[in-house]
Amino acid sequence: MRALKQHQGVVAPMDRSNVDTDMIIPKQFLKSIKRTGFGPNLFDELRYLDEGKPDQDCSQRPINPDFVLNQDRYKNASVLLARRNFGCGSSREHAPWALEDYGFRVIIAPSFADIFYNNCFKNGLLPIVLDEETVDQLFREAEKQEGYQLAIDLEAKTVTTPSGESFSFEVDDFRRHCLLNGLDDIGVTLEDAEVIKAYEESRRETAPWLFGAGG
Amino acid sequence: MAGKTLYDKLWDDHLVKQRDDGSALIYIDRHLLHEVTSPQAFEGLRLAGRKPWRLDANLATPDHNVPTTDRARGVEGIVDPVSRIQVETLDKNCDEFGILEFKIKDQRQGIVHVIGPEQGATLPGMSIVCGDSHTSTHGAFGCLAHGIGTSEVEHVLATQCLVQQKMKNMLVKVNGKLGPGVTGKDVVLAIIGKIGTAGGTGHAIEFGGEAIRNLSMEARMTICNMSIEAGARVGMVAVDQTTIDYVKDRPFAPKGEMRDRAIEYWKTLHSDDDAVFDKVVQLEGSEIMPQVSWGTSPEMVAGVGGNVPDPDAEADPIKREGIVRALKYMGLKPNMPITEIKLDRVFIGSCTNSRIEDLREAAAVVKGRKVSPSLKQAMVVPGSGLVKVQAEQEGLDKIFLEAGLEWRDPGCSMCLAMNADKLGQGEHCASTSNRNFEGRQGFGGRTHLVSPAMAAAAAINGHFVDVREMMN
Numbered sequence: 001m002r003a004l005k006q007h008q009g010v011v012a013p014m015d016r017s018n019v020d021t022d023m024i025i026p027k028q029f030l031k032s033i034k035r036t037g038f039g040p041n042l043f044d045e046l047r048y049l050d051e052g053k054p055d056q057d058c059s060q061r062p063i064n065p066d067f068v069l070n071q072d073r074y075k076n077a078s079v080l081l082a083r084r085n086f087g088c089g090s091s092r093e094h095a096p097w098a099l100e101d102y103g104f105r106v107i108i109a110p111s112f113a114d115i116f117y118n119n120c121f122k123n124g125l126l127p128i129v130l131d132e133e134t135v136d137q138l139f140r141e142a143e144k145q146e147g148y149q150l151a152i153d154l155e156a157k158t159v160t161t162p163s164g165e166s167f168s169f170e171v172d173d174f175r176r177h178c179l180l181n182g183l184d185d186i187g188v189t190l191e192d193a194e195v196i197k198a199y200e201e202s203r204r205e206t207a208p209w210l211f212g213a214g215g
Numbered sequence: 216m217a218g219k220t221l222y223d224k225l226w227d228d229h230l231v232k233q234r235d236d237g238s239a240l241i242y243i244d245r246h247l248l249h250e251v252t253s254p255q256a257f258e259g260l261r262l263a264g265r266k267p268w269r270l271d272a273n274l275a276t277p278d279h280n281v282p283t284t285d286r287a288r289g290v291e292g293i294v295d296p297v298s299r300i301q302v303e304t305l306d307k308n309c310d311e312f313g314i315l316e317f318k319i320k321d322q323r324q325g326i327v328h329v330i331g332p333e334q335g336a337t338l339p340g341m342s343i344v345c346g347d348s349h350t351s352t353h354g355a356f357g358c359l360a361h362g363i364g365t366s367e368v369e370h371v372l373a374t375q376c377l378v379q380q381k382m383k384n385m386l387v388k389v390n391g392k393l394g395p396g397v398t399g400k401d402v403v404l405a406i407i408g409k410i411g412t413a414g415g416t417g418h419a420i421e422f423g424g425e426a427i428r429n430l431s432m433e434a435r436m437t438i439c440n441m442s443i444e445a446g447a448r449v450g451m452v453a454v455d456q457t458t459i460d461y462v463k464d465r466p467f468a469p470k471g472e473m474r475d476r477a478i479e480y481w482k483t484l485h486s487d488d489d490a491v492f493d494k495v496v497q498l499e500g501s502e503i504m505p506q507v508s509w510g511t512s513p514e515m516v517a518g519v520g521g522n523v524p525d526p527d528a529e530a531d532p533i534k535r536e537g538i539v540r541a542l543k544y545m546g547l548k549p550n551m552p553i554t555e556i557k558l559d560r561v562f563i564g565s566c567t568n569s570r571i572e573d574l575r576e577a578a579a580v581v582k583g584r585k586v587s588p589s590l591k592q593a594m595v596v597p598g599s600g601l602v603k604v605q606a607e608q609e610g611l612d613k614i615f616l617e618a619g620l621e622w623r624d625p626g627c628s629m630c631l632a633m634n635a636d637k638l639g640q641g642e643h644c645a646s647t648s649n650r651n652f653e654g655r656q657g658f659g660g661r662t663h664l665v666s667p668a669m670a671a672a673a674a675i676n677g678h679f680v681d682v683r684e685m686m687n
């Protein structure tokens with residue numbers, strides 16, 4: 001996983017609440033057995049005017065000029081500004097894969113759906129929760145000022161605007177540690193293999209029916 | 216000290232290690248797999264040279280991509296090559312790693328959340344995960360069950376554990392009795408309508424109260440299934456005699472003396488009387504009407520006697536904008552009666568409502584009647600091969616076929632339209648599934664979430680009607 005310590009990038013404001021994972025990456029693209037290549041189909045139904053199909057050359061498709069990511073000023077955005085309950089719906093990790101593949105590193109919203117929030121951290125994406133008022137302010141600034149960028153510092157847990165105004169955010173220590181260092185958390189867990197085995201032994205005593213079951 | 220909630224008990228029983236940073240290692244008793252969210256996880260294991268930690272905890276089946284007709288040819292019969300590769304990849308991975316899989320031609324194949332309980336692979340008190348958000352379904356058995364992403368699928372395969380943060384406790388209590396014709400689906404849609412799709416975020420929901428206690432296991436599964444649509448990864452119902460009777464003779468359930476021991480433990484799986492919840496929401500069962508969703512989020516629901524809302528009556532600007540957008544997508548007018556919504560297709564199936572009781576409820580409504588000629592299609596997709604067999608033994612297939620509904624083979628089907636079953640652009644569908652997101656059932660398709668009985672009533676009439684008017 002790519003580590004993320006600090007990041008500065010252009011902000012794309014997506015003014016829509018309850019953006020669900022079907023919207024982030026529609027199901028026809030979930031048929032891939034790979035982790036990469038989802039970027040061109042990020043927000044497929046919003047971004048293009050036709051119906052997207054897997055393995056298609058997206059550069060030939062009619063684009064929806066009204067969609068925010070299709071506007072020139074947001075072309076190289078790497079910070080997504082979003083509304084309430086971003087990422088609701090399914091557990092598909094294809095959603096963060098698509099966002100990451102497109103080039104986003106940070107998503108800022110007043111709230112995220114739980115599974116999506118969790119999946120982001122496994123893929124080098126940082127979801128940041130800021131209060132509604134602050135998010136509103138960032139929306140106004142990003143829409144007003146072309147090339148608007150935010151600077152994110154995961155170590156210091158801050159988001160800083162071009163005018164130098166700084167907001168702090170919360171993130172739990174374990175997730176932060178893994179993201180700062182680009183750690184694979186399976187490796188971290190396996191350091192506790194003996195503890196897991198000991199737990200299993202005691203469970204075998206107290207609840208033996210949970211082991212070795214099979215039709 | 217206050218007593219424990221059911222969630223507290225399940226958490227404590229599965230806690231392997233509490234870490235200093237606030238995260239915890241939680242042990243996973245049952246890991247269910249399907250073809251969509253597992254290929255990258257197996258690939259990850261292979262690349263890292265890792266093996267599954269405990270094979271017998273895993274159970275796999277293909278469900279999302281399987282066709283619902285012409286299954287005799289098995290995997291070969293999947294027309295879309297990309298879908299076929301995904302199913303073949305699951306077969307290959309399970310064979311290579313030694314994981315038990317109900318393959319496409321196995322009679323036990325079905326939607327992963329239907330087959331777990333059906334096999335007794337879902338047992339009270341277990342921690343259960345699957346790379347699928349509707350894993351919350353299994354909470355109906357007093358389990359700690361939730362969906363995970365693909366990286367976590369790999370993590371569970373490799374370590375039998377998950378890194379978790381404890382959630383908060385929420386109680387949703389449905390008091391009193393439900394009226395006739397009001398089902399588990401109506402209860403859960405009414406709950407989501409009340410608390411919203413983010414109402415349960417960060418919480419583990421326990422569903423309790425007299426109305427829930429009186430429900431069958433099928434109806435409890437329907438309710439827990441849609442916890443995720445209420446924002447909660449985990450939904451649970453306490454264990455009682457209904458739970459124990461349902462699981463006790465299933466193939467994977469313990470037998471003999473082991474079973475007696477298990478039952479003794481299962482009986483402890485309820486919240487203590489003095490347990491404290493962080494959040495409590497109450498509903499009166501008698502006030503819940505059959506529900507119909509009119510919009511593009513599961514919280515956009517109304518009673519069947521109600522109207523489509525008027526955005527001008529909504530004070531919150533973000534919500535108002537959401538209503539305007541939804542009505543535009545759905546092609547509906549403000550204030551129009553729900554019963555005037557005309558339908559093109561009807562879908563009875565999905566992990567929410569494809570169990571035997573759901574099919575019985577739908578069959579009771581269509582029996583001796585005919586599907587409206589104005590419909591393009593009405594189909595019934597049983598949740599598993601075994602549900603299909605049982606329905607056929609009860610003669611339900613004949614009732615559906617005589618009424619003009621299609622009788623299909625088991626799978627996710629038009630719930631998310633990853634196989635060939637999908638809506639055309641602009642078509643309205645009465646669906647017993649769980650998500651009405653834009654494009655969910657096909658590009659430009661318009662989904663209305665309802666119970667099996669309401670879907671059946673809509674199939675007969677070509678538009679929504681109050682199913683209670685059709686019952687005698």
Ligand code: SF4
Binds near residue numbers: 278648649
């Ligand atoms: S039936 Fe629908 S919701 Fe359930 S597992 Fe299948 S696709 Fe997901």
